[in-house]
Amino acid sequence: MTRTSQRRPPHVLTLGEMGAGDKRLYVARVQAPMPLPPGPLVSTFFTLFVFTAGSGRGQHLEAIDLRAGDVHLVPEGVEHQPLDIGDLQGWIVGVDPLLLRALGPPWLPGQSRLRGDAVPAPARSLLVRGLLCLRPGPARVGRIEHLLAEMDAELRGRNWGAEIAAHALLALLLTELMRELQEHAPTASPLLGGLVRDALAFIEAHCLEPLSLKDVAAAVGRTPSHLANAIRHETGLTVGDWLREHRMSEARRRLRDTDASVESIASQVGYADATHFIRTFRRAHGMTPREWRERRRAAP
Numbered sequence: 001m002t003r004t005s006q007r008r009p010p011h012v013l014t015l016g017e018m019g020a021g022d023k024r025l026y027v028a029r030v031q032a033p034m035p036l037p038p039g040p041l042v043s044t045f046f047t048l049f050v051f052t053a054g055s056g057r058g059q060h061l062e063a064i065d066l067r068a069g070d071v072h073l074v075p076e077g078v079e080h081q082p083l084d085i086g087d088l089q090g091w092i093v094g095v096d097p098l099l100l101r102a103l104g105p106p107w108l109p110g111q112s113r114l115r116g117d118a119v120p121a122p123a124r125s126l127l128v129r130g131l132l133c134l135r136p137g138p139a140r141v142g143r144i145e146h147l148l149a150e151m152d153a154e155l156r157g158r159n160w161g162a163e164i165a166a167h168a169l170l171a172l173l174l175t176e177l178m179r180e181l182q183e184h185a186p187t188a189s190p191l192l193g194g195l196v197r198d199a200l201a202f203i204e205a206h207c208l209e210p211l212s213l214k215d216v217a218a219a220v221g222r223t224p225s226h227l228a229n230a231i232r233h234e235t236g237l238t239v240g241d242w243l244r245e246h247r248m249s250e251a252r253r254r255l256r257d258t259d260a261s262v263e264s265i266a267s268q269v270g271y272a273d274a275t276h277f278i279r280t281f282r283r284a285h286g287m288t289p290r291e292w293r294e295r296r297r298a299a300p
Contacts, residue, residue, distance in 0.1 A: 010040040012237060014245070015094050018045075022252045022296060024096035025166055027152045030088055040081060042235050044245045046100060047074040048093040048177075049083070050144055056086035069141055071134040071177065077200050077235040077242070091148045095170065096249050097204050103171050136180050147173045195220055196234045199227055200242060207246035208270045213239045247271070248284050255293040262289045 020026035030049065049072035056066045066072065066088060074080055076097050136144070147169050154166040202219045203211070216239055217224040232238055237245075247269045254265045266277035281289045 010042040010235075012241070013041050013043045013045075015045045015096060015249075018094050020094060022256050023155070023163065024099040024249065024253065025151075025155065025163075025170060026092075026094035027148065027155055027166075028092050030085060030090045030092050042080075042237060043074060043076055043094070044097075044237075044242070046076050046095045046097060048072070048095070048173075049074075049090065050093075050141075050148060051088050051090040052145060053089040054085075054087035056088040057084040066133070069135055069138075071136060071141075071144065071180070073134070073177070077196070077237070091145075091152075093148070093151075093170075093173075098207070098246055098249055099167065099170075100174075101204055103167070103174065134177070134180050136176075140176055140180060144173060144176055147176070195222060195227070195230055199231060199239070200235075203239065203242050204246060207243055208250060208268065210270060210272065211243060243270075244280060244284070248281065251277070251281060251289065252292070255289055256296055262293075265289065 015024070015026055018026050019028070026045075030051065049066075049070070051066055051068055051070045051072070053068045055068070066083065066085075068088075068090075072083075151166050151169040151173070154162045154169065159165075198220045199216050202216055206215075213224045213228060217227040220227060222230075228239060231242070235242075251265055251269045254260060254268060255262075258265075260268070262278065263274040266274040269277070271277035271280070278288055281292070285292055287295070
């Protein structure tokens with residue numbers, strides 16, 4: 001993708017806009033037309049496409065052909081164009097980066113990268129390498145499709161522990177993708193620059209702590225102004241935007257799943273001032289945290 005000073009700023013796509021509500025995992029069938037805005041996009045979540053039939057086109061750094069059997073990965077923070085899905089059929093999965101981190105070390109590189117230590121290429125590939133198009137063999141494709149169907153059924157159902165079960169299925173799905181990367185694409189080249197990858201990883205790991213642009217810049221060994229410009233240029237978002245998105249995601253989870261007070265949750269997700277947290281939450285959701293919790297609990 002050619003970048004110019006006059007380029008259209010990317011549209012920031014969130015899981016809520018995709019229809020995930022307050023959940024950290026979104027699964028849906030690919031269908032035409034996809035309700036996405038035109039022009040460049042930056043997603044605040046990790047996206048996975050699995051195509052089971054048909055053909056279409058994608059445009060990132062270069063045009064790519066998509067067909068049945070493709071598994072297409074779009075890491076959060078990478079600018080991309082909406083897919084021209086043509087008559088493609090399959091699945092789309094959106095995953096909050098904090099959920100991926102909660103699944104354990106195999107899914108994300110350790111912070112040792114910031115100290116210059118080596119990280120195995122496959123572990124780095126899945127989430128911080130670039131937009132990858134994998135073409136697994138029939139057996140692995142079959143397992144992936146089965147896991148997606150089970151995940152979708154859990155998220156749509158009302159069984160006890162459905163969300164926990166869906167997260168467990170996601171871990172199995174990621175295992176299949178990691179194995180595919182390790183076996184067939186261990187040297188895929190990244191699209192996000194190393195500086196931005198490291199900064200986003202540091203923000204995800206420390207987003208629930210008091211954190212400033214200066215802290216992130218110090219962690220990656222750059223000046224605050226240099227880092228701010230790099231992140232804004234490559235992702236279309238600021239450090240504050242990424243920090244707020246992660247904190248709001250965790251705040252929604254705690255409002256929904258715990259009885260902790262709003263003031264306590266504010267502190268838990270990195271806000272020393274509860275008033276600031278409430279004001280930020282209202283701007284993001286159109287209502288206060290207490291109102292949001294009451295509406296979720298009143299819903300069927």
